[in-house]
Amino acid sequence: MIRVAAVGDVHLGPDLVGRHRAGLEDIDQHADVLLLAGDLTRHGTVDEAEIVADEYRGLPVPVVAVLGNHDYHSDRAEEVTELLRGAGLIVLEGEGVVLDLPQGRLGVAGAKGFGLGFAGRSASDFGEPEMKDFSRTGRRSGELLADALADVATQAPDFTVALTHYAPVDGTLVGEPPEIWAFLGNYLLGKAIDEGDADLAVHGHAHAGTERGNTEAGVRVRNVAQPVIRAAYAVYDVQTTSQPGRVDTSVQRASG
Amino acid sequence: MTDTYHLKDIERRLGEEVDTAELGVQLSEHGRRIYVHGAVASEGTRRSILRRVEELCPGREVVDELTCAEETLSDPPRSSEVLR
Numbered sequence: 001m002i003r004v005a006a007v008g009d010v011h012l013g014p015d016l017v018g019r020h021r022a023g024l025e026d027i028d029q030h031a032d033v034l035l036l037a038g039d040l041t042r043h044g045t046v047d048e049a050e051i052v053a054d055e056y057r058g059l060p061v062p063v064v065a066v067l068g069n070h071d072y073h074s075d076r077a078e079e080v081t082e083l084l085r086g087a088g089l090i091v092l093e094g095e096g097v098v099l100d101l102p103q104g105r106l107g108v109a110g111a112k113g114f115g116l117g118f119a120g121r122s123a124s125d126f127g128e129p130e131m132k133d134f135s136r137t138g139r140r141s142g143e144l145l146a147d148a149l150a151d152v153a154t155q156a157p158d159f160t161v162a163l164t165h166y167a168p169v170d171g172t173l174v175g176e177p178p179e180i181w182a183f184l185g186n187y188l189l190g191k192a193i194d195e196g197d198a199d200l201a202v203h204g205h206a207h208a209g210t211e212r213g214n215t216e217a218g219v220r221v222r223n224v225a226q227p228v229i230r231a232a233y234a235v236y237d238v239q240t241t242s243q244p245g246r247v248d249t250s251v252q253r254a255s256g
Numbered sequence: 257m258t259d260t261y262h263l264k265d266i267e268r269r270l271g272e273e274v275d276t277a278e279l280g281v282q283l284s285e286h287g288r289r290i291y292v293h294g295a296v297a298s299e300g301t302r303r304s305i306l307r308r309v310e311e312l313c314p315g316r317e318v319v320d321e322l323t324c325a326e327e328t329l330s331d332p333p334r335s336s337e338v339l340r
Contacts, residue, residue, distance in 0.1 A: 005333075009325075011297035016326060023330035030333055042277050042297065070277075207280045207295045227295035230328040 002103045002159060002240060003030065005061070005233040008037025008204020009225040011070065012051050021055045023232030028060035031235050032101050036089075037204035037224050038068025038112060038165030041080070049080040053087035062099055064090045066110040068165035068204060092163065094144035096152035104240040107157030109148035109198065113166030113189050114141035117182030141166070142188025149196025158240040162198040162219075164189055165205050171213025172223035173206050190215045200236060259285055266312050275304045281322070283309065289317045298326045 005027060010020050027034060036056070041048035049071075056063050071080055081091045090097050092110025099106045116122050116138025125135040145162060152160050167173055167185030176184060184206050193201050194217035201219055207227040214220050224234050263283040271279040278301060281294035290313050296302050302322050309318050 010329065011325070013298065013300075015298045015300040016329070019326060019329045023332060026332075042301075043274065073277075226325050226329065227323065230325075231331045231333050232329060233333060235333045 002101055002106050002238045003032045004035060004106070004161060004200070004236045004238055005031035005033065006035040006037060006163075006202045006222070006224040006236070007226050007229065007231075007233040008068065008165065008202075009039040009207060009227065010036075011039055011042045012055060013042045013048055014051065017051055018055070020232060024056075024059055027233070031061060031233070032103055033061050033099060033106060033108075034059065034063045034233060035108065035161065035163050035202055035224075036063065036065035037163060037202055038066050039070045039204055040065065040068070040084075041071050044071045044073040044076055044080060046074075046076055046079050046083065049076075049083040052080075053083045053089075056084075056089055057087040062090065062101075063088070064092065064097060064099075064108045064110065064163065066092055066112050066163050066165055068112060072112075092148065094147050096148045096155075098152060098155040098157045104158040104238075105156070106238075107152035107155065107160040108163055109145065109152045109160060109196065110163040111141060111145040111148050111189075113145065113164040113168070113186055113203070114138045115166060115183040116141075116186035116188060118170045118185065118187040121182065122187060123182060138186050139188060141186060142192050145189050146192040146196055149192060149198060153197065159200070159238050160196075160198045162189075162193045162196070162201040164201070164203045167203050167206055167209070167221075167223065168193055168201055169213045169215055169221050172203070172209050172211065172221055174210040175208045176206050184209075190221075193219050193221075200238070262312075263290070266309060269312070270305055270308065273308070276301060276308055278305060281305060285316075289319050291319045291321050293321045295323045295325060297324075299324055 096109040123135045168189035201221045204225040270276045
């Protein structure tokens with residue numbers, strides 16, 4: 001069994017130094033890995049990134065992260081990423097990692113994602129350049145997640161998690177105004193998850209959304225935005241002990 | 257500018273201004289009171305938002321209906337669910 005902890009949208013700043021860390025000191029009693037689903041900062045500044053790096057440095061479990069839209073706000077995403085990597089975090093954008101944990105091999109495919117909307121109500125690659133930029137960025141984000149899942153698949157993990165900031169399905173957006181769903185999620189992320197054989201998807205971004213959803217093919221999706229889970233993290237206990245060559249994807253979740 | 261447009265303009269400012277930077281705050285007016293809804297990251301941000309709304313809505317009573325993530329940021333996981 002692999003215990004996967006996940007949270008997003010912690011939005012750390014100078015007034016929250018040490019506040020998340022206080023809930024993470026004993027994380028190894030609850031989980032084997034921590035996934036961070038973006039929006040780790042408020043403005044994406046280097047100063048805030050240093051706070052984030054200190055918050056997660058030296059935890060007793062591996063930490064895998066994607067960035068969120070807030071982490072890009074100051075146009076310093078590369079520096080933010082390098083600071084987090086310097087603190088030992090694995091930061092993914094269109095790539096994957098397989099962690100050889102004592103409990104099994106956990107694959108994590110990560111991409112921030114982007115808006116676009118959902119089938120039948122999504123932006124189209126038509127019209128003004130600005131509209132095409134929006135649409136193409138959304139489509140590209142789906143390709144990045146597909147690339148990440150393909151990267152992970154080559155390493156034959158026991159269980160694969162798709163980690164994004166933006167939502168891959170609209171089911172976890174219920175509670176948010178429908179008028180802004182196109183800015184919160186992207187159906188091509190869900191398509192990549194289904195076609196890339198992910199076992200679980202976790203995302204953030206939708207603070208007023210719903211915790212549970214699933215893709216068209218039935219992959220479970222969990223919105224782990226901190227205002228939704230209202231705890232330091234949620235935990236998914238992943239069973240990986242069935243027949244050889246087949247993973248029992250039963251998931252046991254603990255959260256607040 | 258009508259009250260509705262004014263409130264939407266304030267919501268936009270709360271998302272874009274450095275001291276607040278919260279995209280999910282909504283304002284509504286009921287009986288000359290301005291209600292402030294949404295989830296914010298910290299108590300400091302909550303104070304900044306309420307102060308800004310008061311500045312931009314002089315003479316109106318501002319009602320705090322915000323929730324604050326800081327209150328639960330350190331809380332341990334405390335319930336479990338099995339999905340099969």
